[in-house]
Structure formats: structure tokens, C-alpha cells
Amino acid sequence: MHFHRQSAQVSLALLIASTITFGMLVLTLVLVGQSFRGMENAKATAAADATHQLTVSVNDRIRAIIEPTSVTLTLLSHDPLTRASSLDARLQRLPVIADALRQNDIVSAVYTGYDNGESFLLRKVRSSGILHFPDAPQQAWFLLQTMTLDDTGTRIGEWRFYDRNLQLLRQERRPDYNYDPRERGWFKAARTTAATHVSEPYVFYTTRELGLTLSRQAAGAADNINSNGSVSGIDVTVSDLSRQIADLRQTPGSRIAIINREQTVLAYSHPDRLPARTDQEDPLYHLEEIPDSPLPMASGLADSERAERFTLAGEDWYGMTAPLTTLGPEELTIVIAIPADELLAEVWSALARQTGIASLIALVLLAAGWMLGRRVGRPxxxxxxxxxxxxxxxxxxxxxxxxxxxxxxxxxxxxxxxxGTIHSFQNIATTLNRGQDLHTLLGDILDQIIHILGQHRGAIYLFNRGNGELGLATTHNLEGPKTIPDIRPDSDDSDIIRSLRGPFSGHPVFAILRNRKKQLVGTLIVEMEDGDLSNISDDLAVFVDEIAGSAAVAIETRELIESQQALLEGIIRLVANAIDAKSPYTSGHCERVPKLAQMLVAEATQARDGVFRDFQLSETETYEFHLAAWLHDCGKITSPEYVVDKATKLETLCNRIHEVRTRFEVLHRDAEIRYLQDCLAGGDQAGARTRRDQEQRQLQEDFAFIAAANIGGESMDDDAVARVHQISSRTWQRHFSNRLGLSAEERRAFAAAPEARLPVTEPLLADRPEHIEHWGERVPPVTRDDPRNRWGFDMDLPEHAYNRGEIHNLTIRRGTLTPEERFKINEHIVQTICMLDALPLPDWLSNVPRLAGTHHERMDGRGYPCRLSGDQMGIPERIMAVADVFEALTAVDRPYKEGKTLTEALGIMATMVREHHLDGDVFNLFIRSGVYREYAREHMKPEQIDEVDEARFLS
Known part of the structure; x- marks a missing residue:
């Protein structure tokens, strides 16, 4: 390697800048943490102050409820009503107490109880927005409930309903109303004091509202002056306390409740979260009954000057409690729980600002430290x-x-x-992992290795074990032979390299490619043209060898994948060919349908308008569809051949028309015998001959009819079915046992009935018990309610597996198949799905069972096996259905029909489109694209290919 010469240099010391910055960051974090703690404590203390202020507010609101009512009650204790001894006198004071109810929304009822057990109570029919007496007259506003004594001392209970203006609407005696105020707690409590008595909060019996009762003796009762010992009372509702404390929440998520000493909830800030109650249940809740509430934990906290923190279900809360003193002995407590994230929201916001400022300071210090440390860089x-x-x-x-x-x-x-090294290795890894085609993979590997080594030429040879030679797989500007012969698979690397040096001159580097089993795979050759060619380092040789080893494993893996894919493809074609070979009448079906389906898919992906403009299949999806198309009828391998190929109605493993003909032969011969017997007996020969000829002629006609019905070419009408039954009623005599020479399965069919005594008279045609084959334990899971049905099958299951009855088969209305045989053929699609679902297919082939198993579904949801509608099927599944129908219509190898011409086949398919059997868009594409003509030229007979008027079928 060559280093670029530079002028004199000075040292860099990033360590100094890092140390300074780190120290400042630590200091900043400590200061921010301390600031956060201080703000948190301040917030908690502020929350406690707010709680105490909330307590004062609630006390004030309760006092605002009680004090005006107490004044009204004091005035009422001086009213003549407290001294009135008759109902008429009391009724004269009705406007006074009605005004008390009208002027105060929280007053529910005003009443007076007398020492003799009489009572006078006026209440609102509707309070707190609730109608408490559904049977009241429509305009009713007040209900007056009175209890009086007649001359005999009998208690008389009456209810009177008044409108808002105290006009009487209805008066009724209530024998069931037996209210005695002397037994009530408010009456007893008021008699013990001259002041106003306030009850504990409780649920009113009549209206089921939460409230208080204020009661007071009549004026002068304590001194027994002008008083008959009456007590007046007022019911006050406190139901709106929940709404009022909800308005006092510090944060949206705060929970507030007012409880008594038994922790019964008298008010709750979120009443909509309380569980529903039935009419019979106590409407009050215990604190523990509130779902997902932190208040039970908060209620256990002692009253203090700051909020206490606790955790519930992974969420942090601040809890506080404070006593309510308004109601004195009731010992009410207000409990508050505030979510920590809401309470500390401002704290976190301030913390974020401080952190931002600290970060900015740290950046400034980092720049300063960087400038300071530039002169120190030795470390x-x-x-x-x-x-x-x-x-x-x-x-x-x-x-x-x-x-x-x-x-x-x-x-x-x-x-x-x-x-550069890392980037090159990334390219190598990408090439090894993503390469699909072996030839392309080898070319990419060679290009990357040459690039890593900084060279320009190279080649890869793969070992052919059969020929014992290295063959050129790919080259990059390197001239060399196509093959290098005489390479033994057990040769060591040095022997192989010696064999390679002859064909290659210059300074090549050789790397022997071996797989995981150390077997020879090939060789990598790189021509070294740049650098110090006289001294190739050992590091370079090891590096090239390691890269070559990875390439060898990748080559082995790719070859294995391709061979496995080829094996899978071969097995699929083997199964398809086996199905076609199983029946001479369906040979080629499993091969022709995939070709036609793939032709249609190709046209759909090329469409640029209509419903197919956005339809595309990836390479993986295309291969998935290809496999499904080849396997779409793999379930037919389980279909009995004699059912699939059934050409006549009486055919099973053989055509049973011959057995029926034998019976006609017996009857024909019996007619001849009766004629001869009549002649020998000296009877009328001419008459006997006429009877014989008529009988034999009828037998000929009947057999001809039965034989024609056996063909199944035309649909049978009711007259034909009736004639079959008529012919079947004719009898013949059997003289030989039908239990001899039977297989074990046939003997089991006869086991249910004893053998008849010979000779036995039998009908000419019959549906016998032995003709029925029951399902037994082999019931297929095709009904929706079958617990084994995990595929969503929805098919009608016949009562029996097979019914080979002669009349049952001969009276088939159309075709040659009974409903049982038709189900057996249709069941092939069930078996297809079950067989494919049982295969350990990879995820990218998981749709193969569905694609292969939906080509008999219909657009209107009346197909099988799952009754899927068109909306539940994708374009590939609809294409498969069209391909399967067209191939079936035009095939010439079916025993029960001739192949249709193009016009006939397309006409039938157009009808199927109108009947919502096939998809109209796919059918139109099938015609417009000309796929049907392309398929016809390759797979249909010339006489089937006629001129098609495409406009007739396009919609």
C-alpha cells in the first residue's frame, strides 16, 4: 500500500473535548435531576393544597344545600299545617308546601308526621330528571300521599295527583299504603331535640335517589305549648354532587369520591364508569366496586400536607384524603387520585426546556473543548x-x-x-444471498471477487463428476479453455492447481471450491495484474480462499434448491400424468388446464384497462399459480375409476344391463315353455301361440326401452320414469342361491337379511338393500357443522355412500350419474384441498390449496366445496374456473359426451356467465384476447374449430 506524503502535522486530542463535555453533562444532569425533584415536590404540595381547597368547596356546596332547606323547615315548623287535625285543614296549606317544592330543585318531598300516626306528604312526581311514578296522569306535577284515621281508628291511605297549578287530576284510595311516620328515624330523631336534625345520606325508598332528610319538631313542641307533637321533614337530593365534584377536578384524569366511614361512595367524579345496577340492587357502591380505580389505594392514605405517590397496574398516581365537616357525625371523607403524568406535565415541560438549554451549552462546550484539544493527540x-x-x-x-x-x-x-472492505463484503453477501439463477449467481460472485482484489480478469469452472472435467461456467475477460479434462474428484488442492497452471500463464491465483462435504465443486481463477506481483501475500491467498469457500457453499445451496424445485415440478407432473393415465377418458386434462390458465393469466397481467389494469403477479405468485393449476385435480386420484368413467346408468365395474337382459331371456323362455305345455296338454294351440307371441313381443319392447334408458343420452320425463317402475313390477323366478361365490364385502351386504327359500319370485328390476353402501366410519367432513371441517366446506352429503339400485339408477333424469356418484366425483375437490393442505408447503406456497380447490365455485355462491361467492375469490381463482370449464367442454375424450365446437362451447359458457356461474370479466378477456383460438389450434380437432362471432358473446 502507498501512503500519501503530507507536510508537517500536529496532534488532535478529542479526549480533552470529550472529558470537558462529559463533565458538564454530568453536572447538568445532576442539576436537572435536582430541579425535577424540587418541582415534583412543589407540585405534590400544591396538589395537597388544592385538595384542601376542594374540601372547603365541597363543604360549602353541601352547606348551600342544607342551610336554605333548614330555613324553610324552620318556617314550616310554625305553619298551621303542624297543628291541623283534619285532612281538609291540611289541604288548605297545600299551596305553601307546593311553593317550597317549586322554588328549590333539590327538594324532593315536604311532609308532616303527626303523633297519632297520620301523615301529610307532598312530593314531586319527577325529580332529578326522572319520572318516579310511571302510572301517574300525563300532566301530573305533584303527588300528595296522606294517611288519616276515621272515626273507628281505621287507617286510610290516599294518593292525589295534582298538576303544576295544584289542579286535582286523580284521587285514589291506596289500601297498600300504610305509612306510619312514628316508625321513621327522622321522626324519632327530631323528637329528641328542639333543633333541626340532619340525617346521614341514604337512598330514598320511594324514588331511589341519594339524599338527606331534615326534620324538626313543630314550634312549641319542646314546651308542649299549642302542639300536638307533630314533626315536619324535607327530603333533599344530593345526586348532583357527582357532577359538582367532577367540575372541581385538577386534571382530566383525576378521580374524586366522597365516602362515609364504611367506604360507601356518596359521590364520584366519573359516574359513567360505575357498573350497571338492576332496579332491585342497592344503588350505592362500595369503593372497592369501582372498576380499575386507584381510589381504594388512595383511601388508605392518611390526611397530610402533601400528596403521596403510589403505583397501580404499572401507572403512577398521587393520592390524598381530607375529611368533610359539614355533616358532622357522618364522618365523610373526600378521596382524590391524580395521574402522575398529568400532575407533572408542566414539570416535564420545564425539564425538557432545561434539557434543551443544557444540550445547547454542552454543544458550545464541545466546540470549545474541540479547539482546545486540537494540539493534543498522542493517545x-x-x-x-x-x-x-x-x-x-x-x-x-x-x-x-x-x-x-x-x-x-x-x-x-x-x-x-x-x-471499502466492508462495502465489498456487503456486495458479496448480497450476491450470495439473493442470487436466484445459478449462472447469474456465478457471474455476480466473480465480478465482486475481482473488484475486491482490484483486478480485471477471472473465471469460474464447475466440476462435472460424470465426465471428470472442469467446465467453464462464467468468465470475466479471461481467456481459457472451455474444459479442463482428467480431474479426479479425490484429488487434493495442490494436484488440481498443478493441472490448472498449464492452461493459464501470467500470475493467476487459484481457489478450489468445495462444498460442506469437502467434495470438489469447481475452481476460481483470478489473474493478478496490479500490485506487487512478485510477492503475493499469504493474507491475500487466505482471503481469496475464504471468499471462494463461501461461494462454493452458495453454489451448492443454489444447485440444491434448483434440484429440489425440479424434483417438486417432476412429482407434480407425475401426479397429474398419473391422474390422466388413470382414465383413458380424461387423459390430458391435468396438462391442458394449466396451459390454458397460464395463458389467461398472462393476458390479464398485460391488460392496461378495465378490471385487470392493476392485476399483477409476482414471480413467486406466478409459480404458486402454476403449481395449483397442475394440482387442481389431484384429488381425482381418490375417485373410483368406474364412477369417473361411468358411461351407462347401470354400469359399475361392469355394465349390469347384461344381467337385466338375462332376466328378460328367462321370461322369454318361460313364455315359450308355457306355450309348449299348453300344446302338450291338448289346449287351443292358436290361442296359446298368440299369447306367447304377444308376451315375447312385449318383452322385446320393454327390454329395448330399458336398454335405451340405460344409455342416459336424453333426459327422462315422468312418463318414462313411470314406465320403468311398471316394467320393474313384473316378476321372475330365481332357482339359484344369490349367496354363493361372493366376496367378503358382498357377504356383509347380505348379512342383514336371511336368504329366501328357493325358488323365489323376484321383481324384474329392483332396489335391494344390498345395493346400498352406507358411509359407516368413512363420512367425509364436508358439512358446515362437522367439527372435523376446518376448511370451510359446505356441501350436501347424500344419505348413502352409494346406491346401486337398478330402478334408482335407471330413473336418473339426466346423464348417467346418481346423486351419490355425483357427490363422489365432486368430492375430488375436497380431497384436493385436504391433500394439498397436508403437504408441508412453505409460506410462499401457502395459497396453493385454495387456488387449486376453488375452480368449481360459482359467482353466485352456489358452487362447491365451500359455496364461495365471486367477491370471495380472486382473479386467479376465477381464471382457473373458466379454464377448467372450457377444457371440459371442448375435450373429445369423455365417455358421456362429444367435444363441443368453439361456438357451442362459448355459447354454453356465455349462458353460465348470465347464470352467475362464471366470471363475466374473465370470460370477456378470454374472448377479446383470442386465447381460445390459440388454445384450439394446439389442442382441438380441426372439425371443432369453426368461425366464431365474438360480438355475440361479449358483454
Missing amino acids: LEQLTDRVSSLSRFRFDTPIRVDSRIREASKLSIALDDMA
Whole structure:
């Protein structure tokens, strides 16, 4: 390596600047931390002050609720109502107490209880926005509940409903109303004092509201002057306390509650978060019942001058408690919990500002330290030497800078070399990891190695184990032979290098490529033209050898991947060919459908307008579709051949029409025998002959009809079906046992019924129990409610696996397949999905089962096996369906139909589009692109290829 000469240099001492800056940063952090702690404490103290102020505010609000009501109650204790002894006299004071209710929204009821157990109570029908008496008249505003005694001392309860102007709306006796004020706590408490008594907060029985009861003896009751011992009371609701304390929150996330000594919640700042209650439940909540609330932990904190910090569910809170003194003996407490992040939001903002200022100061100090330390740089020489030790080869990344500082200059050179080395290794790693094609991979590897070494020519040879020679795989401006023969696979590296020196002159460097098993893979050759060619260092040789080793592993891996992919492709084609070879009537189907489908996909990806303008498949998706197309019918390998190839209705493994014909032969011969017997008996020969001829002629006609029905070429109408049943009712006699010469499976079919006594009379055609093959334990998981169905199949499952009944088969309305056989054929798609789903496919091939298993679905959701609609299928799946239908219509190797012409096939497919069987957009693309003509020229007979009027089918 050559170092650029520079003029005299001075030292650089970054250490000084770093030390100064670090010291200032530590000092700044300490000061900021102390500042944060101080602000945090100040915030906590301020929160406690705010809590005590909140307590004062709540006390004031409670006092504002109680004091006006207490004044009203005092006035009421002097009212004539307290001394009225009759209901009429009391009713005259109704406007007075009605005014008390109208003028104060928080007053729920005003009432007076008398010493004899009578009572006079006026309440609002609607309070706190809630209608408490749903059966009240529509205009009702007040409800007067009275309890009086008649002359016999009988208690009479009455309810009167009044409108806002005290017009009576309805009056009714209430035998169930048996209110006795003397039994109430407010009555008893008021009798013990001459002052106003305030009850503890509780839930009103009638309205279920939270409130207080203020009660007071009638004026003069304490001295027994002009008083009958009555007590007046006023119910005051405190339901809006929750809303009021919500308005007093310090932060949006603060939680506030007012509780009593039993920790019952009387008010809560977030009432919408309380769990729902039924009508029968106590509407009051215990503090522990509030979900996800920090208040239970905060309630355990003692009242103090500052907030205390605690953690709940990973979130920090500040908690405080303070007593409420307004209600005296009730011992109410206000509990507050404030989220730490909200309380300290301003603290963090101030901390951020201080940190910014400290950072700016640190930058200024760094610049000053940098200027001061420029003259001191000796400690950096060791670091420079270490970094320079990495710089053994030349890399061309331009990082070098000119400097009068010796250490900085040497460091820039080392970093320049190191950066170039790292960059080159990155290129090598990218090439090894991302290379797909082996030839391209080898070319990229060679280019990178030549670039790393700073040379211009090189080549890679791969070993051919079969020929025992090295063949040229790729070259970069290096002239050499195409092959190097006589290379043994067990040769060591030195022998191989000696064999290579002959064809290559100059100063080449050789690296032998071996795989993980140390087997010979090939060789790398680099012509060394630049640098000191007389003394190639050992470090260079080791470096080239290590790079070559990585290249060998990459080559081996790529060859393995390509061979595995080729193996997978071969197995897929093997399965497809096996399916086609299984039946002579479907040969070529599994090969033709993929070709047609891929032709359509290619046209869809090239479309620049319409629904396909944005349709594109990546290379991986294209290969995934290719595999799915080849495997779209792999489930047919499980379909019984005699069902797939069933050409007549009575065909199973053989055509059972011959068995039926034998029975007709027996009946024909029986007619001949009866004729001869009549002749021998001396009967009327002419009449016997006529009967014989008529019977035999009918047998000929009936058999001809049955034989024609067996073909299944035309659809059967009701008359034809009825004639089959009529013919089947004819009987014949069997003289031989039907239990002899049977297989084990056939014997099991007969096991359910005993053998009939011979000879036995049987119908000419019959559906017998032995014709039924039950599912047993082989029920396929195709119904939605089957717990084994994890693929979403939704098919109609026939009652039996097979029904080979003769009448059942001969009365097939169209074609030759029974519903059971049709299901068995359709089941091939179920087996396709199950088989492919069972394969350990990689993630990038995970859609193969779906792509292969949806070509029998319909756009209207009436297809199978999952009843998917068009919206649930992608373009590749719709293309597969079109390709499968067109190939099936035009194929000439089916036993049950002839191949259609192009016009016939496209006409049928156009009808299927109108019936929402096939996708119209794919069908239009199929016609416009001319794919159908291209396919026809290669795979259809000339007589099938007619002139097509494309406009007739395009929509």
C-alpha cells in the first residue's frame, strides 16, 4: 500500500473535548435531576393544597344545600299545617308546601308526621330528571300521599295527583299504603331535640335517589305549648354532587369520591364508569366496586400536607384524603387520585426546556473543548494503528481527507480502507444471498471477487463428476479453455492447481471450491495484474480462499434448491400424468388446464384497462399459480375409476344391463315353455301361440326401452320414469342361491337379511338393500357443522355412500350419474384441498390449496366445496374456473359426451356467465384476447374449430 506524503502535522486530542463535555453533562444532569425533584415536590404540595381547597368547596356546596332547606323547615315548623287535625285543614296549606317544592330543585318531598300516626306528604312526581311514578296522569306535577284515621281508628291511605297549578287530576284510595311516620328515624330523631336534625345520606325508598332528610319538631313542641307533637321533614337530593365534584377536578384524569366511614361512595367524579345496577340492587357502591380505580389505594392514605405517590397496574398516581365537616357525625371523607403524568406535565415541560438549554451549552462546550484539544493527540496513535491493521488490501470507497493532523490523516486512510472492505463484503453477501439463477449467481460472485482484489480478469469452472472435467461456467475477460479434462474428484488442492497452471500463464491465483462435504465443486481463477506481483501475500491467498469457500457453499445451496424445485415440478407432473393415465377418458386434462390458465393469466397481467389494469403477479405468485393449476385435480386420484368413467346408468365395474337382459331371456323362455305345455296338454294351440307371441313381443319392447334408458343420452320425463317402475313390477323366478361365490364385502351386504327359500319370485328390476353402501366410519367432513371441517366446506352429503339400485339408477333424469356418484366425483375437490393442505408447503406456497380447490365455485355462491361467492375469490381463482370449464367442454375424450365446437362451447359458457356461474370479466378477456383460438389450434380437432362471432358473446 502507498501512503500519501503530507507536510508537517500536529496532534488532535478529542479526549480533552470529550472529558470537558462529559463533565458538564454530568453536572447538568445532576442539576436537572435536582430541579425535577424540587418541582415534583412543589407540585405534590400544591396538589395537597388544592385538595384542601376542594374540601372547603365541597363543604360549602353541601352547606348551600342544607342551610336554605333548614330555613324553610324552620318556617314550616310554625305553619298551621303542624297543628291541623283534619285532612281538609291540611289541604288548605297545600299551596305553601307546593311553593317550597317549586322554588328549590333539590327538594324532593315536604311532609308532616303527626303523633297519632297520620301523615301529610307532598312530593314531586319527577325529580332529578326522572319520572318516579310511571302510572301517574300525563300532566301530573305533584303527588300528595296522606294517611288519616276515621272515626273507628281505621287507617286510610290516599294518593292525589295534582298538576303544576295544584289542579286535582286523580284521587285514589291506596289500601297498600300504610305509612306510619312514628316508625321513621327522622321522626324519632327530631323528637329528641328542639333543633333541626340532619340525617346521614341514604337512598330514598320511594324514588331511589341519594339524599338527606331534615326534620324538626313543630314550634312549641319542646314546651308542649299549642302542639300536638307533630314533626315536619324535607327530603333533599344530593345526586348532583357527582357532577359538582367532577367540575372541581385538577386534571382530566383525576378521580374524586366522597365516602362515609364504611367506604360507601356518596359521590364520584366519573359516574359513567360505575357498573350497571338492576332496579332491585342497592344503588350505592362500595369503593372497592369501582372498576380499575386507584381510589381504594388512595383511601388508605392518611390526611397530610402533601400528596403521596403510589403505583397501580404499572401507572403512577398521587393520592390524598381530607375529611368533610359539614355533616358532622357522618364522618365523610373526600378521596382524590391524580395521574402522575398529568400532575407533572408542566414539570416535564420545564425539564425538557432545561434539557434543551443544557444540550445547547454542552454543544458550545464541545466546540470549545474541540479547539482546545486540537494540539493534543498522542493517545489517538494507538487507535490509528489498530484501525490501520484492518487495512491490508486496497478498497476504493472515497473517505480519505487531507489534514495537517498526523493522527487524523492516518485514521482517515484506515477508515477509507475499512469502509471499502466492508462495502465489498456487503456486495458479496448480497450476491450470495439473493442470487436466484445459478449462472447469474456465478457471474455476480466473480465480478465482486475481482473488484475486491482490484483486478480485471477471472473465471469460474464447475466440476462435472460424470465426465471428470472442469467446465467453464462464467468468465470475466479471461481467456481459457472451455474444459479442463482428467480431474479426479479425490484429488487434493495442490494436484488440481498443478493441472490448472498449464492452461493459464501470467500470475493467476487459484481457489478450489468445495462444498460442506469437502467434495470438489469447481475452481476460481483470478489473474493478478496490479500490485506487487512478485510477492503475493499469504493474507491475500487466505482471503481469496475464504471468499471462494463461501461461494462454493452458495453454489451448492443454489444447485440444491434448483434440484429440489425440479424434483417438486417432476412429482407434480407425475401426479397429474398419473391422474390422466388413470382414465383413458380424461387423459390430458391435468396438462391442458394449466396451459390454458397460464395463458389467461398472462393476458390479464398485460391488460392496461378495465378490471385487470392493476392485476399483477409476482414471480413467486406466478409459480404458486402454476403449481395449483397442475394440482387442481389431484384429488381425482381418490375417485373410483368406474364412477369417473361411468358411461351407462347401470354400469359399475361392469355394465349390469347384461344381467337385466338375462332376466328378460328367462321370461322369454318361460313364455315359450308355457306355450309348449299348453300344446302338450291338448289346449287351443292358436290361442296359446298368440299369447306367447304377444308376451315375447312385449318383452322385446320393454327390454329395448330399458336398454335405451340405460344409455342416459336424453333426459327422462315422468312418463318414462313411470314406465320403468311398471316394467320393474313384473316378476321372475330365481332357482339359484344369490349367496354363493361372493366376496367378503358382498357377504356383509347380505348379512342383514336371511336368504329366501328357493325358488323365489323376484321383481324384474329392483332396489335391494344390498345395493346400498352406507358411509359407516368413512363420512367425509364436508358439512358446515362437522367439527372435523376446518376448511370451510359446505356441501350436501347424500344419505348413502352409494346406491346401486337398478330402478334408482335407471330413473336418473339426466346423464348417467346418481346423486351419490355425483357427490363422489365432486368430492375430488375436497380431497384436493385436504391433500394439498397436508403437504408441508412453505409460506410462499401457502395459497396453493385454495387456488387449486376453488375452480368449481360459482359467482353466485352456489358452487362447491365451500359455496364461495365471486367477491370471495380472486382473479386467479376465477381464471382457473373458466379454464377448467372450457377444457371440459371442448375435450373429445369423455365417455358421456362429444367435444363441443368453439361456438357451442362459448355459447354454453356465455349462458353460465348470465347464470352467475362464471366470471363475466374473465370470460370477456378470454374472448377479446383470442386465447381460445390459440388454445384450439394446439389442442382441438380441426372439425371443432369453426368461425366464431365474438360480438355475440361479449358483454
